[in-house]
Amino acid sequence: MHxxxxxxxxxxxxxxxxxxxxxxxxxxxxxxxxxFGDAREMAYQWxxxxxxxxxxxxxxxxxxxxxxxxxxxxxEHARPSNITHYARDISGIRVVDQDGVSRRSAPLKRIGIAxxxxxxxxxxxxxx
Numbered sequence: 001m002h003x004x005x006x007x008x009x010x011x012x013x014x015x016x017x018x019x020x021x022x023x024x025x026x027x028x029x030x031x032x033x034x035x036f037g038d039a040r041e042m043a044y045q046w047x048x049x050x051x052x053x054x055x056x057x058x059x060x061x062x063x064x065x066x067x068x069x070x071x072x073x074x075x076e077h078a079r080p081s082n083i084t085h086y087a088r089d090i091s092g093i094r095v096v097d098q099d100g101v102s103r104r105s106a107p108l109k110r111i112g113i114a115x116x117x118x119x120x121x122x123x124x125x126x127x128x
Contacts, residue, residue, distance in 0.1 A: 012068040013060045019075035020047070020060070026080045046086045050074050 024043035028036045048058035051067060051074070063071060 009065065009068070012065065012072065013063075016060045016063075016068055016071050016075065019072065019078075023075065023078055023080060023083070027083055042087050043083050046083045047071060047074065049086065 020043065024040045025036070027042065028034055028039035030036075034042075044058045045055055048055045051058065051070060053063075053067065057063065057067075060068065060071070
């Protein structure tokens with residue numbers, strides 16, 4: 001039974017990577033300054049946001065069976081534009097101020113993708 005479970009998890013991880021890897025590779029564009037490492041990190045940040053988990057837990061080897069299944073469902077419908085729009089959106093966070101006015105915050109400077117995602121999530125929590 002244990003062997004079947006391990007093989008099942010391996011096949012889920014392999015399926016996840018089969019969907020995920022071409023997706024992040026398609027957004028890499030060294031001519032525009034998006035290297036393969038940056039594209040991969042952007043894709044993992046997007047996936048962690050979609051799954052509602054931290055970036056540290058977004059690697060396929062760290063996911064539970066339920067998270068892997070959900071990740072595969074998300075990735076089956078994902079497009080490169082989902083990731084690039086997400087990355088663009090975190091560069092200027094839309095927030096609602098005390099008067100209920102929606103505005104765009106100042107663009108985030110080079111603070112890194114992980115910090116930008118945390119700032120986005122914090123702003124979203126504060127806007128609720």
